[in-house]
Amino acid sequence: MRTRYIIYIALALLVAYLIYNKFFSPHAKESAAAIAAGGKGSKGRKNGPVSVNIMIVKDTAVNNIIDVTGSIDANEKVSLVSQTAGNITGIYFTEGSKVKKGQLLVKVYNQDLEASLQQIKYQETLAKQNEYRNKILLQKEAISQQEYDTSLTSLNSLKAQGDVIRAQISRTEIHAPFSGTIGLRNVSPGGYLSPQSPIAQLVNIDPAKVTFSVPERYLSIIGPGSKIRFNTESSRENFTATVYAIEPSIDVNSRTITVRAKAPNPKGLLTAGGFAKINLTLDQIPKTILLPTQAVIPDLKSSLVYVYQNGVAVSKPVKTDMRTDTKIQIIDGLKPGDSVVVSGLIQMRPKVPLKIAKVIK
Missing domain, CATH: 1.20.5 (Single alpha-helices involved in coiled-coils or other helix-helix interfaces)
Structure with missing residues (x-):
């Protein structure tokens, strides 16, 4: 125990x-x-002060630029076809090569027409001689006017028949309607060619046409002579073009207007059907305020920024407009000389004490 x-x-x-x-x-x-x-x-x-960078607001001149997309079209483009049917007797172009306007590209069998033309030429020669003799006889009053008119009509009729055959022969030869690059051919020598048979595509892309649409609000700003800059996926170069035509009506669905510009293409770097990323300078705003995008905080009703005042953060609602990749335009809520907080925004609250680490001018 x-x-x-x-x-x-x-x-x-x-x-x-x-x-x-x-x-x-x-x-x-x-x-x-x-x-x-x-x-x-x-x-x-x-509870200590938050170290921040601030930016002194000032008026800045800025170009009013919009980015749109468009398509690249050929200056001239045609699918070559024959106006008559027949067997192909000759192909006089190489696929993918340059051709000149008027160059013979394809020929269809026309020996029967050539023979008919030759026959008409013989008859026409005889008719000319007959008309000449009758004309002399008429001057000597050896024949009547009616006899001479009959010989003249016969001559003119033969000339007309010759013109018809020449037109038929011309349709058996396909010539380039303009200078350009010819594409892949769809026919072969000896094959039968009909008016429905596509021969090849002929494209002229110097200059190239750039077609794009802009919002209706810019209709009064853009016009013939306006300059655009653009680039493509297939090239690292930047290209320029000049607006030369505008569609006279607005698209009722998108409320945009179609614009077309021409771009020099001497090196052939632009290809028909390509995609163009267009940078369009509309006008210049002489005085406006630009802030880094991260300095503007989206709010439910508007946007706000934090301003350094008397050692603390003060929130200010602002109105914004144009945006770029890194900047945003402030059209109301700030004035030149304001000190806008551009860093440490996660810690920002009204009346938070601030310590300036860097001033950006």
């Missing part, structure tokens, strides 16, 4: 020692003091 009491007393003393060592010993007091000091230090850091 005494042994049990001794064990209880020993356990009680051990617990008392542990409690004393944890809460009342000099070491425990020092630890508590250190924790309290650390808490005060953390609170001080939390």
Whole structure:
């Protein structure tokens, strides 16, 4: 029994020692003091000023530029076909080559027409001689006017027949209607060619046409002579073009107007059907405010920025308009000389103390 009491007393003393060592010993007091000091230090850091970069607002001249997409078209483009049917007797072009206007490209069988033309020529020669003799006889009053008129009509009729055959022969020869590059041919020598058979495509793409659409609001700004800059996926070069035609009506679905420009293409870097990313300079705004995009915070009703005033952050609602990749235009809410916060925006709240790390002018 005494042994049990001794064990209880020993356990009680051990617990008392542990409690004393944890809460009342000099070491425990020092630890508590250190924790309290650390808490005060953390609170001080939390309520300390936020280090930020600020930008001094100033008026800036900026070009009013919009980015649109368009398509590249050939200056002239035609699918070559024959006006008559027959077997092909000659192909006089190489696929993908340059051809000149009027160059013979394909010839269809026409020997029967050539023979008929030759026959008409013989008859015409005889008719000319007959007409000449009758004309002399008429002057000498050896024949009547009616006899001479009959010989003249016969001559003119033969000339007309010759013209008809020449026209038929011309339709058996396909010539290039303009200079350009001819594409892949769809016919072979000896094959039968009909008016429905496509021969090849002929394309002239110097200059190239660039077709695109702009919003209706810019109709009064853009016009013939306006310059555009654009680039394509197939080339790293930047190209320029000049507007030369505008569609006279507005698309009722998109409320846009179609514009067409011409771009020099001496190196052949532009290809018909290509995609153009167009940079269109409409006009210049002489005085406006531009801020880095990250400085403007979207809000439910508008947008806002934080301004440095008397050492603290002050929020200001602003109205925005034109945007670029890195800048945004402010049309209301700021004035030149304001100090706009452009960094540390995650920590921004109204009345937050600020410390200026850098001033951007």
